Amino acid sequence: KSTHLTDYTSPAWRVPKVSLCFELEPEETRVTAMLCVEHVDGHPQRDLVLFGEELVLESLSQNGEPLDSQYYELTKDGLVIRDLDESCELEIVTRIHPKRNTALSGLYISEGHFCTQCEAEGFRRITYFPDRPDVLSVYDVRIEADEKRYPVLLSNGNPVAQGELDNGRHFAHWHDPFPKPSYLFALVAGDLACHSDQFVTASGRTVDLRLYVQAHNLDQCSFAMQALKKSMRWDEQAFGREYDLDIFMIVAVDDFNMGAMENKGLNIFNSKCVLASPQTATDDDFIMIESIIAHEYFHNWSGNRVTCRDWFQLSLKEGLTVFRDQEFTADQTLPGVKRIQDVQRLRNLQFPEDAGPMSHPVRPQSYLEINNFYTMTIYEKGAEVVRMLQTLLGASLFRRGLDLYFDRHDGQAVTTDDFVKALEDASGRDLSLFRRWYDQAGTPVLEIQEGFDDSASEYHLSLRQHCPSTPGQDVKMPLHIPVSVALFAASGEKIPCGADAAIETTLELTEQQQTFVFKDVHEPPVLSLLRGFSAPVIVRDQHRPETLAFLMQHEDDAFSRWEAGQRFALNILLAWVADCQNDRQLLLDPRFSQAFAALLKDAQSHPALVAETMTLPSESYLGDQLSTIDVEAVHMARCTLMQQLGQQCFSTMVEIYEKTQGIAGFDALALGQRRLHNLCLTYLCASGESEAQDRALQHYHHAPDMTHTMGALRALIAQPGEVIHQCLGDFEQRWKDQPLVLDKWFSLQAMAPWPDSLERVQDLMRHPGFSLRNPNRVRAVLGSFTMANPLGFHAIDGQAYAFMAELILELDAINPQIAARLAGCFSRWRRFDAVRQNGQQQALQRILAQPSVSRDLYEIASRSLG
Numbered sequence: 001k002s003t004h005l006t007d008y009t010s011p012a013w014r015v016p017k018v019s020l021c022f023e024l025e026p027e028e029t030r031v032t033a034m035l036c037v038e039h040v041d042g043h044p045q046r047d048l049v050l051f052g053e054e055l056v057l058e059s060l061s062q063n064g065e066p067l068d069s070q071y072y073e074l075t076k077d078g079l080v081i082r083d084l085d086e087s088c089e090l091e092i093v094t095r096i097h098p099k100r101n102t103a104l105s106g107l108y109i110s111e112g113h114f115c116t117q118c119e120a121e122g123f124r125r126i127t128y129f130p131d132r133p134d135v136l137s138v139y140d141v142r143i144e145a146d147e148k149r150y151p152v153l154l155s156n157g158n159p160v161a162q163g164e165l166d167n168g169r170h171f172a173h174w175h176d177p178f179p180k181p182s183y184l185f186a187l188v189a190g191d192l193a194c195h196s197d198q199f200v201t202a203s204g205r206t207v208d209l210r211l212y213v214q215a216h217n218l219d220q221c222s223f224a225m226q227a228l229k230k231s232m233r234w235d236e237q238a239f240g241r242e243y244d245l246d247i248f249m250i251v252a253v254d255d256f257n258m259g260a261m262e263n264k265g266l267n268i269f270n271s272k273c274v275l276a277s278p279q280t281a282t283d284d285d286f287i288m289i290e291s292i293i294a295h296e297y298f299h300n301w302s303g304n305r306v307t308c309r310d311w312f313q314l315s316l317k318e319g320l321t322v323f324r325d326q327e328f329t330a331d332q333t334l335p336g337v338k339r340i341q342d343v344q345r346l347r348n349l350q351f352p353e354d355a356g357p358m359s360h361p362v363r364p365q366s367y368l369e370i371n372n373f374y375t376m377t378i379y380e381k382g383a384e385v386v387r388m389l390q391t392l393l394g395a396s397l398f399r400r401g402l403d404l405y406f407d408r409h410d411g412q413a414v415t416t417d418d419f420v421k422a423l424e425d426a427s428g429r430d431l432s433l434f435r436r437w438y439d440q441a442g443t444p445v446l447e448i449q450e451g452f453d454d455s456a457s458e459y460h461l462s463l464r465q466h467c468p469s470t471p472g473q474d475v476k477m478p479l480h481i482p483v484s485v486a487l488f489a490a491s492g493e494k495i496p497c498g499a500d501a502a503i504e505t506t507l508e509l510t511e512q513q514q515t516f517v518f519k520d521v522h523e524p525p526v527l528s529l530l531r532g533f534s535a536p537v538i539v540r541d542q543h544r545p546e547t548l549a550f551l552m553q554h555e556d557d558a559f560s561r562w563e564a565g566q567r568f569a570l571n572i573l574l575a576w577v578a579d580c581q582n583d584r585q586l587l588l589d590p591r592f593s594q595a596f597a598a599l600l601k602d603a604q605s606h607p608a609l610v611a612e613t614m615t616l617p618s619e620s621y622l623g624d625q626l627s628t629i630d631v632e633a634v635h636m637a638r639c640t641l642m643q644q645l646g647q648q649c650f651s652t653m654v655e656i657y658e659k660t661q662g663i664a665g666f667d668a669l670a671l672g673q674r675r676l677h678n679l680c681l682t683y684l685c686a687s688g689e690s691e692a693q694d695r696a697l698q699h700y701h702h703a704p705d706m707t708h709t710m711g712a713l714r715a716l717i718a719q720p721g722e723v724i725h726q727c728l729g730d731f732e733q734r735w736k737d738q739p740l741v742l743d744k745w746f747s748l749q750a751m752a753p754w755p756d757s758l759e760r761v762q763d764l765m766r767h768p769g770f771s772l773r774n775p776n777r778v779r780a781v782l783g784s785f786t787m788a789n790p791l792g793f794h795a796i797d798g799q800a801y802a803f804m805a806e807l808i809l810e811l812d813a814i815n816p817q818i819a820a821r822l823a824g825c826f827s828r829w830r831r832f833d834a835v836r837q838n839g840q841q842q843a844l845q846r847i848l849a850q851p852s853v854s855r856d857l858y859e860i861a862s863r864s865l866g
């Protein structure tokens with residue numbers, strides 16, 4: 001049943017025009033679709049194949065004449081029509097049931113409002129259609145609904161008409177002049193309040209901006225609106241991309257499977273990714289919202305004007321758009337901090353995916369359910385691939401290449417090959433070898449060897465690459481890897497190391513092994529490799545403490561400086577894991593605490609960078625470095641390092657904590673200071689000093705905003721006790737009527753590394769604010785528990801595994817996409833000890849034994865089991 005890239009065939013029929021009429025009722029909505037269809041000259045396939053799911057077919061006619069049943073056949077996944085005229089008008093009337101749609105794909109109801117989600121294959125749950133991204137149509141949409149219950153009626157494009165109908169009903173008519181694939185269709189109807197604004201484009205056109213929310217959320221819109229205007233301006237300035245319709249709308253809905261969706265002119269957002277005020281959202285929420293607003297807006301060009309030929313090309317739009325939103329955020333804040341955070345995300349989430357049973361290339365070869373391929377690899381590694389292209393071409397040729405890409409393919413559905421070809425044509429560079437990044441899965445490993453020839457004043461650097469095999473891909477070819485390097489003299493100065501005495505250079509590794517020679521190097525240099533994280537690879541190096549301490553002090557590339565500190569901490573933590581396992585004492589290398597203390601006192605460093613450096617590698621990343629994950633030892637090692645650092649640097653941290661009190665504003669400096677403020681509190685609490693708990697309690701009760709409130713809770717959550725329970729109780733009372741804020745409370749408790757985690761999770765699920773039907777609630781409680789509470793989820797008794805297996809099945813009957821996501825919690829089972837392996841295998845087998853298991857869940861569970 002799986003779909004293969006190599007089976008792609010171009011569509012046999014075009015659908016240049018679509019008219020849709022919706023007669024909206026929650027229980028039964030009638031959809032009348034008029035398709036202008038044209039057979040593609042000479043295409044061998046004559047039948048018109050339309051997809052359809054959960055539809056009731058009411059009538060079917062060609063050019064106004066009902067079609068006799070001998071000319072069509074209803075199949076299990078759609079409708080096949082024979083002997084149509086080469087070009088005709090097809091009218092299809094279907095009935096659907098939005099209220100029963102708990103999968104949240106197609107047309108469904110959220111908090112009484114109609115909304116849609118069509119990517120990737122939801123449109124076929126609305127009407128019969130060639131629901132594939134390479135069929136582009138101009139849409140006309142008429143919506144009819146009860147005026148009282150649904151005063152606002154929205155679809156893509158520009159509004160054309162609206163008016164009254166009989167029986168208290170009304171209608172609206174929308175027209176989208178830009179041909180688009182069905183996955184970009186959207187409809188919203190409801191009683192929504194509107195926050196409006198305007199934007200004047202570079203060429204002087206005025207665009208109406210509208211943000212639709214439930215009336216009680218109207219006070220949480222202004223940030224998102226500002227973010228939208230910034231994004232529109234930035235895309236003009238950075239990429240020369242201007243908006244193209246008269247109106248741009250965003251709608252916030254509470255029930256949504258993912259973050260947001262870039263439907264043409266009508267973006268639909270998970271309310272979590274739009275709504276924010278300082279009282280309800282943390283600084284991190286604000287930053288996340290700004291980047292998602294930007295991401296969806298940027299899709300207007302990278303995704304909508306130029307779209308994907310088929311779903312194997314998903315990274316064409318997602319990788320490129322993530323790259324664009326990363327660049328946007330870097331421009332708004334501190335580029336180095338943004339880069340560090342993106343690398344952390346990649347390492348914590350994409351590297352394990354690439355090393356596990358779900359590993360797949362940026363352009364996958366096959367899938368069972370495309371919804372399972374909205375992955376870290378498609379998005380984040382895809383963005384790294386685009387970034388490497390920028391590094392290899394240089395900013396200006398890269399920009400020229402993108403201009404050519406948008407220009408050449410405007411209005412088309414294309415492939416990642418077309419994208420690379422445009423960059424090749426614009427730059428004159430040969431990227432044939434580079435294309436392997438799209439087809440080869442797995443994270444490459446770089447090994448290095450250094451040599452210094454005193455008499456010749458030459459420094460030699462040998463780089464060797466290899467990539468471990470991944471499921472279905474045993475043999476790996478060398479990749480084209482940009483490796484940015486700099487050489488440092490013992491003085492801390494950089495040594496010229498490239499052509500024209502460049503102070504840093506990007507080496508291009510294209511073979512399995514290559515040696516690069518640097519001339520006129522008069523002392524053995526200190527190497528800084530992979531500056532800016534110039535490629536998504538793992539570097540195997542000796543990482544000697546002296547070198548790391550040196551780079552922590554002298555490196556001027558923000559990422560590499562941070563990396564040296566992380567590597568140092570990682571070495572200590574890994575050694576401590578072994579010490580824990582052997583009941584040895586955990587003794588801290590004084591060189592690390594000295595470097596750490598020096599960093600704290602370094603007035604030159606930006607507080608946001610100091611905060612990043614103070615943040616130790618995550619437990620999951622630590623576990624990934626071990627041959628067998630030992631959740632207890634990892635937790636113990638990491639907590640102990642925080643404790644010791646907290647104790648040794650107590651007074652410095654108190655000083656910083658006090659200096660960063662009461663910081664307002666939203667510039668990079670203020671954001672960094674608040675992070676540092678909260679982080680110091682976490683370390684102070686980790687030290688175990690009772691004075692710190694009092695501070696945290698004060699911090700909680702005097703918090704001016706949610707950033708501070710959560711700072712206190714996060715600092716306190718490490719230790720169960722009176723203080724944290726008091727704060728949690730207070731928080732619940734205060735926020736029980738605001739689901740998005742209560743999610744923070746759910747999530748924090750589900751992640752708490754306390755004993756009895758499973759019972760706590762079960763209690764949370766009985767809370768009146770919880771519901772299995774809402775993806776945000778599920779993610780807050782069960783997503784947090786399985787992904788961010790290793791001690792609880794992987795408790796040795798295996799009870800959490802069994803519990804989650806049953807729950808995932810229960811959820812599968814409601815919403816397969818969410819069930820499949822959650823089931824990813826078992827995909828790393830091979831990395832654990834025998835007892836935990838067994839428990840997780842059993843959970844996967846239990847899931848697969850369910851006869852009614854969805855295709856989504858089946859694919860994840862079966863691939864995980866291997």
Ligand code: ARG
Nearest residue numbers: 119120258260261262371374
């Ligand atoms: N295109 C959307 C975005 O990245 C995400 C759609 C995800 N769809 C899905 N079925 N998981 O912005």
Ligand code: ZN
Nearest residue numbers: 295299318321
């Ligand atoms: Zn996207």
